[in-house]
Amino acid sequence: MSNDLINVSIWRGGEDGEYQTYQVPRLESQTVLDVVTYIQRELDPSLSYRFACRVGVCGSCAMTVNGKARWTCRTHVSKVAEGGQLTLDPLNSMPRVKDLVVDMETFFNKWADAKGSFKGDKTRDDALAYISPDDPKRKISSAGIECIGCGACYATCDVIKWNPDYLGPAALNRAWTLVNDERDVTGLERLAAVAGDNGCLGCHSQQGCVERCPKSLNPTGAIAGLKRETIKAVLKGELS
Amino acid sequence: MNLEFEQSKTDVLILGAGGAGLFAALHASNLGPDLDITIAVKGLLGKCGCTRMVQGGYNAAMANEDSIERHFMDTIEGGKWLNNQDLAWTLVNEAPRRIRELENELGCFFDRNPDGSLHQKAFAGQTFDRTVHKGDLTGIEIINRLAEQVWSRGINRLEDHRAVEFIKSKDGSGLAGVLMIDMRTGKFRLVQAKAVLLATGGGPTMYTYHTPSGDKSCDGMAMSLRAGMPLRDMEMVQFHPTGLVAGPGTRITGTIIEEGLRGYGGYLLGGDKERFMHKYDAKVERATRDIVSRGMFSEMRNGNVGPNGGLFITMKHLDPKEVRSRFKGMVDRCRDCGFDLVSGDVEVVPTAHYMMGGVEFQNDCSTELPGLYAAGEDTGGVHGANRLGGNGVANSTVFGGIAGDAIAKWVPKEGVFREPDLDAAKAAIAAALYPFQIEGGHMPDIRKKLYGAMWEDAGILRDAKSLARARVAVDELHSELMRTGVADESRAYNLSWHDWLNLESQIIISKVVIEAAVVRKDSRGAHFREDFPEIHDLENSRFTKASLDNGKITITSEHVEFTRVRPGETLIDD
Numbered sequence: 168m169s170n171d172l173i174n175v176s177i178w179r180g181g182e183d184g185e186y187q188t189y190q191v192p193r194l195e196s197q198t199v200l201d202v203v204t205y206i207q208r209e210l211d212p213s214l215s216y217r218f219a220c221r222v223g224v225c226g227s228c229a230m231t232v233n234g235k236a237r238w239t240c241r242t243h244v245s246k247v248a249e250g251g252q253l254t255l256d257p258l259n260s261m262p263r264v265k266d267l268v269v270d271m272e273t274f275f276n277k278w279a280d281a282k283g284s285f286k287g288d289k290t291r292d293d294a295l296a297y298i299s300p301d302d303p304k305r306k307i308s309s310a311g312i313e314c315i316g317c318g319a320c321y322a323t324c325d326v327i328k329w330n331p332d333y334l335g336p337a338a339l340n341r342a343w344t345l346v347n348d349e350r351d352v353t354g355l356e357r358l359a360a361v362a363g364d365n366g367c368l369g370c371h372s373q374q375g376c377v378e379r380c381p382k383s384l385n386p387t388g389a390i391a392g393l394k395r396e397t398i399k400a401v402l403k404g405e406l407s
Numbered sequence: 408m409n410l411e412f413e414q415s416k417t418d419v420l421i422l423g424a425g426g427a428g429l430f431a432a433l434h435a436s437n438l439g440p441d442l443d444i445t446i447a448v449k450g451l452l453g454k455c456g457c458t459r460m461v462q463g464g465y466n467a468a469m470a471n472e473d474s475i476e477r478h479f480m481d482t483i484e485g486g487k488w489l490n491n492q493d494l495a496w497t498l499v500n501e502a503p504r505r506i507r508e509l510e511n512e513l514g515c516f517f518d519r520n521p522d523g524s525l526h527q528k529a530f531a532g533q534t535f536d537r538t539v540h541k542g543d544l545t546g547i548e549i550i551n552r553l554a555e556q557v558w559s560r561g562i563n564r565l566e567d568h569r570a571v572e573f574i575k576s577k578d579g580s581g582l583a584g585v586l587m588i589d590m591r592t593g594k595f596r597l598v599q600a601k602a603v604l605l606a607t608g609g610g611p612t613m614y615t616y617h618t619p620s621g622d623k624s625c626d627g628m629a630m631s632l633r634a635g636m637p638l639r640d641m642e643m644v645q646f647h648p649t650g651l652v653a654g655p656g657t658r659i660t661g662t663i664i665e666e667g668l669r670g671y672g673g674y675l676l677g678g679d680k681e682r683f684m685h686k687y688d689a690k691v692e693r694a695t696r697d698i699v700s701r702g703m704f705s706e707m708r709n710g711n712v713g714p715n716g717g718l719f720i721t722m723k724h725l726d727p728k729e730v731r732s733r734f735k736g737m738v739d740r741c742r743d744c745g746f747d748l749v750s751g752d753v754e755v756v757p758t759a760h761y762m763m764g765g766v767e768f769q770n771d772c773s774t775e776l777p778g779l780y781a782a783g784e785d786t787g788g789v790h791g792a793n794r795l796g797g798n799g800v801a802n803s804t805v806f807g808g809i810a811g812d813a814i815a816k817w818v819p820k821e822g823v824f825r826e827p828d829l830d831a832a833k834a835a836i837a838a839a840l841y842p843f844q845i846e847g848g849h850m851p852d853i854r855k856k857l858y859g860a861m862w863e864d865a866g867i868l869r870d871a872k873s874l875a876r877a878r879v880a881v882d883e884l885h886s887e888l889m890r891t892g893v894a895d896e897s898r899a900y901n902l903s904w905h906d907w908l909n910l911e912s913q914i915i916i917s918k919v920v921i922e923a924a925v926v927r928k929d930s931r932g933a934h935f936r937e938d939f940p941e942i943h944d945l946e947n948s949r950f951t952k953a954s955l956d957n958g959k960i961t962i963t964s965e966h967v968e969f970t971r972v973r974p975g976e977t978l979i980d981d
Contacts, residue, residue, distance in 0.1 A: 196653035196745055204658060208851045212903035213896050217450060217567075219620045221658040223740060224547060225454040240658065241743040264567075264591050265900045271451055272566070275558050284555040285514020291507045297523035298516075308516070313547060316453065316554075341555070348514065 173244060175202055176254045177214065181263045186254070187211070193251075199239035200228050202253065203267065215266040223381070226317030230267050231256035236319035238381045258322035260331075274318050277334045281366070282357040283341035287350050296350050308347040311340050311389050313382050320376035320386055326369050333369045334361065336376035336386030343389035346396060355405055358397050362406060367393035408840060410833045412586070412595035416824060417445040417563065419814055420585060420598050422570050422627065423606035424448035425456025426800055427783030427807030429553035430505075431604050432562050433513075434811025442818060445563040445598065447587060449607075449622040452564050453554030456608045457619050457784070458803055459547060462665040462736065464540030465517075465804075466533070466797035467502035469525060473535045475499050476978040481533045482798060483972065485695070486763075486791020487931040488948050489640065492971045494789045497770050498798065501805040506539055509804070513552045517541050529670055530796045532695045538797040543665050544736040549800065565598070567591050569905065570607065570626060572835035573634040573779065576825035582634075582778035583827035586835045590905065593898025595836050601822030602778055602814045605631065605766065606807060609784040611644045611920075613913040614759035615862040616661040618647060624909035625916035627785040631766045632915065636776060637952040639787040640764035641916075642923035645794055645933045646700040646867050648675070650758025651744060652717035659744055660715075661758045664737045666796050668720060668748075669693055671733065675703065676719040676752060677711035683718075697793055697933050700757035704867040707756070719752040757867060761799060763790040763933065764923070767952070772810035773817075778825065780814055782806035788950075792932025841889075842907045848891025850906055857884050857914065865921050870938040877921045885914050918960055923951040926962045945974040 171193045176186045189206050200218055207214040218228035223241040230239050232247055233254050247253065261269035278284075289296070298305055320336040327333050342361045345351050361367050367390045376386040400406040419435055421428045424446050432446050448455050468478040478499040483490055509515040517539050518526040530538040541548040557564075567590040574597060576583045584599035610623025628638055649668065650661045669675070669692045677683045687702035688694035694702075703718055713719060722730045727749045731738055734748070741748040765787035772780045783803035790798060864877035888911060893904045929943030930936050949964040972978050 194654065194656040196657050196659070198657060198659065201657045205656070207902055208906075212894060213901065215900035215902055218658075219450050219455050219622050220460050220662075221621055222460070222662040223743070224460050224544065225620065227450055227454045241740070243743070243745065265897075268591075268900055270591075275452070275554075278555055279559040282559075284559040285512075285552065287511050287514065289511035291504050291512060293507065293511055295507060295510050295525055298519060299521060299523045300519045301521070302523075305516075312516070313544065314551070315547060316551070345514070348516070350511070351514065 172251070173202065173248055174252050175206065177206070177266065178256045179266055181265055193244070197244045199230070199232055199237070199242045199244060199247065199253065199255070202244060203239070203255065215268050217268045224315060226315035229258055229317040229319050229322070231258060231322065236322040236379050238317050238319065241381065258318055260322050260324070260327045261318065271318060274321055274335070274337070277338045278341060280360065281334045281338035281342045282353055282360045283338050283345065285345060285348065285351055286353045288352050289350070298349065304347040304349055308344045311344045311384050314340060314384060315382060317381065319379045319381060323375040323379045325373055325375065326371060330365065330369060332365045334366055336390065339367055339393060340384060340386040340389040343392050346393065355400060358400050359406055361393050362397040367397060408837060410836045412597050412832060412836060414597045414599065416599045418443045418601050418818055418822065419445065420600035421446045421604045421606060422585065423456060423608060423783070424452045425606065425608055425783060426458030426549060426553070426803035427606035427810070428604065429550070429557055430804050430807030431606060431782060431811035431814065432557055433553065434808045435815040436560055436562060438812055438815035439818065442815060443563070445565060446557065447565040447568040447570065447598070449567070449569050451566050452557065453550055455620060455622045457610065457623065458800055459550040460620060461546030461549065461800045462543050462663065463530060463667055464528065464538040464545045464797050465502070465506060465800045466530070466537050466795060467506045467539055467801065468499065468537055469503050469506060469539065470527060470535070470537065473537050474979070477535055478502070478537060480977055480979055482795060483791070485532050485793050485795045487793060487942065488945050488974050489791035489931065489950055489967055491788035492969060493770055496971060497809070498789055498802060498805050501809070502801045505801070505804050505808060509549060509552065513556055515548050515552045528667070531666060531670060531693060532795050542736060543667065543734050546800065549804070569908070570630060571839050573630050574827045574832050574835070575634070577828045580777065581825050582776050583825040586832050588839065590900055593901055597827060597832050599824050599827060601818050601824060602780060604810050604814065605779060605781040605785050606783045607785055609762035609765055611759035611762050613857055613861045613917045614866060615858040616650050616652070616756050616758040618650060618661055618663050618758050618760045621658070624912045626912045628765060629912040629915045631785070632919065632953070632955045634776060635954070636766055636774060637954045638764055638919060639767050639950050639952050640791070641762070641919045641953050642927050642934045642951060643763035643792050643932060644759055644920060645696060645761040645763060646757040647696055647760035648699040648703055648757050649720055649755040652715045652754050652756045653744055654715050663758065663760070664720070664741065664748070664753065664755065665734070668722060668734060668737065669699070672725055673720050673722050674724065675699070676721055677706050678713045678718065679711055680719065680752070683711070696796065697935070700867050701935060703757050713754045715754050717754040717756040720755050721752045722748060723750045759866070761794055763787065763792065763794055771813040772806055773813065780810045782810040792934060839908065842891070842893040842904065843895040845890065845892030848887065850891055850903065850910065853884055853887055853891060853910060857881065857910070857917065860884070861917055865917070865924060868935055868937050869924050870936055871925070874921055874925050881914060881917050881921060888914060919953045922960045922962050923953055926951055926964065
């Protein structure tokens, strides 16, 4: 294998399929997304993948790269191509559409199931809340807020592989940021939604999500927080 | 040729899922809880479009010392008096309410001062620090909060759906629906709707260096043009001064690192590592986007460039701790690309960023085609000749919300399912299947040549000769595209087919940009004619209108109506 070529094996097909191999010229500043783009444009126009922003903001382009879930637009080939080899698969734990493209609908629906949306008691005609950026709860909320929904954590999570109904790290992380948002009034309704084995109690603290989050968020820590809050609510008799 | 298609119905069809589309869906569902609302998006909901990519922030006159009038005057002065003043007035009036809605009802949390009050930062071209933001990645916060509200409300979504053509009623009196491609299967679907919102975003992605999301290819504008709607101000393409450049082989090239870096004191350096902006403007690096971009383009033309043909931005003379904390998103992004923004020089180029022009629309977002509404970057008139940084996300969210309200009120009173012109649908399918009938050609070459022609000859600096060259080049590329095919294997998620359709839209809209630029014989805002370098007769400002006439683009112009303020006047009291 020449140093200026990368050997790329890509999953072709849906649930059933096979790997196809391509040789791609090695370029400076080349990301994994650039590699699949090159293949589709120059070697095999039938290759399917999904991307949008190309700069680490939208979370559309995550794939399994040499066995690990990664955002491909910000992953340099030089950091991941062990021995000049790249093996690309679609994300795990999501239905496959074609080649590297998955259907993320369930992932989004679980975000809603975890009550991962804000409900306040003020309107567009009220002033904004005064909240110090150093307020302890706000700091907890801010620490987890910049999730881009790429699904890398979800695809890595072992619990989802055993229990497909598990809400998963991203949805639970969002729930935790809301639990700590003092403007939100959902309260116990959210804790009820994230309690139980499909929720925070399902987490085994393997920390795969923490390791794989491209934004360096800590979903395991968020889920531990949810566990504490739900247990407190149970002890107070507010949750059964 | 198999011209089959599936059909479905929804009360309200929204094309696009950026700030405009998502806001419209939420407002329509608030006012019309019984409406069946569907959002169609070319990729995944919450992940496409450019609102998500917003870095700097959102202009809104929230502070006591600021005023709506001041924001308005900044917008009009910035737009070089070409704006539709009533639209601009609506923008600045609604923006503070939209910020409060984003915070109080949707859950955004924008940056605060230490005392807990809202932080607003300075942005170029504005007389007050009014830009609301969340760090340097404001768009993630806005779109995440909007998308999760949509997910939780049972609004239908057609993801991986590409809009191909507006299908009118048989008698042509109104819009009946939209022909789409379900990208996952490659099948066609005619979605009938009582009202449709065009909110696909514009996106000047036909230039070598460009910022927008990859899903944006001017489809909405091209569809509008074919449906007989005029596009205004299309010569006005904004270039942002600091796009990353890392070579032609990477998609990261062209993406922005944010304006605030220059605002905070960053220097621009030539290939010789010397500052140069003093040659072009007294405000040096802090001059407005258009001036800095022109200065940079001139340096590049003179060959004072770095290894990738760009220039450099550096922050290394500033406090590294501050740079790291204020611009965390940008520092991380540069690091991932192999650049050190804190203590090194990062190679940058001006990059095509935003189209001020687009579909003409009214204050309630209605258009001249009954049943069709429009909002966001697909529209023209709000920004005039130049958009202020921070007015883009304000535009999409303000008018998206207005469109949702207007549609929810209009549909119960006047909305009907019009009988679609099925022959028109079949003709559109045949046109979309055209590339499968052709063999040969190489699409990446066409794309590269289009980029080059627009960048060199219809970009930051233009004159009659360069525009004439661009016209010939783009016409030839259109012919070349028509000789270039796509292998008819699986149509499911066939990116090469969609690349072809993207190129077709981009080529049509490139032609419009060129023709509008030919007609405007003065320099204002984003449009700079080297053969007419002065701004001409502000009092009698006219805006261009492009339309499609038997396959030919014609440009007319109309007087700007100064409905609120005339050149030389101001609405500011003090």
